[in-house]
């Protein structure tokens with residue numbers, strides 16, 4: 001039996017720590033109940049790896065936060081990806097950037113013009129849609145297949161081909177592993193996407209922010225690997241933020257299949273004076289250099305958490321289904337079987353479902369917020385066709401997950 005060093009069951013009090021996830025006002029905004037326990041925004045309730053704390057502490061003890069100069073940033077990232085994904089990008093193809101969304105937005109802005117088509121797999125992490133529309137690009141939704149009977153999402157490659165064939169299409173804004181479904185894609189699937197992209201002259205922007213959190217039972221293949229083999233244009237974007245629970249310190253890395261694109265992106269960042277900060281870079285470097293043991297244990301914890309939720313839902317709340325992820329700490333609950341009952345509850349108790357009180361919510365997030373005291377992202381946040389889902393963030397202590405599931409079970413029981 002392997003011994004563990006880190007205890008992810010230790011309670012961490014995040015109230016009053018400037019956490020958006022634990023702030024009552026945004027909680028109210030997504031579910032109507034400011035007292036609901038937070039299981040939404042995608043960060044975790046775990047303290048960071050000791051190497052990261054120590055590096056930050058050293059910098060703060062120094063007590064000057066002037067302009068920094070860092071060494072070996074790209075090399076550090078490549079050493080990390082070799083360890084984690086058996087992937088060693090060329091140093092010249094690696095560009096350091098602020099947050100992932102900033103990188104994606106700058107890339108979209110640089111590589112396309114107004115009106116150009118951007119394919120986004122749906123359901124989608126909502127900022128993908130907002131970014132596309134905000135930059136006045138044409139959103140081309142690509143619906144993933146979903147089989148209610150097996151609670152599984154799948155890639156509809158025929159639909160992707162159609163989307164790619166539209167004359168305006170320039171970019172596929174991919175997400176691998178996929179948020180919110182937790183899908184990890186096979187080499188075969190990624191290769192088919194890369195071939196379609198190459199043949200239709202579409203650039204793939206692959207957001208791989210959840211890649212380092214792929215479970216021990218699964219395997220992540222960076223898009224760059226297949227893009228280079230197939231000969232399609234791709235930018236593979238990674239970040240230590242989700243991985244090491246340091247999302248408040250923006251830092252990401254873009255890896256280009258085409259060297260000229262890397263230069264173009266670097267120049268664009270310089271033009272806009274974009275760069276990473278001192279503490280965000282200290283944090284990221286410490287994570288990549290010293291966070292691996294913590295991460296390997298965390299992944300084991302998250303995977304067992306997903307198993308626990310799957311069993312609990314199957315045995316105690318069979319009217320819900322858990323779309324079990326293969327990576328990270330978020331998973332959809334399919335609530336189709338209770339939807340009609342919740343709609344009736346909303347008709348009988350409109351005061352609990354008032355959209356003015358919870359403008360960021362939807363029917364189900366309001367139901368679970370008000371009736372269970374649990375705050376989750378409504379499925380409609382990920383696309384209007386996904387209102388039968390809620391997204392549950394289980395990056396937290398087992399005791400909290402148990403408490404949430406017990407409350408959810410009780411609320412569902414009251415519907416019968």
Ligand SMILES: Cc1ncc(COP(=O)(O)O)c(C=O)c1O
Pocket residue numbers: 042098099100101102125175179207209239241247250251252
């Ligand atoms: C798929 C995906 N991309 C990007 C982000 C945000 O990245 P950043 O905070 O680095 O902009 C998230 C956060 O949840 C995410 O899930």
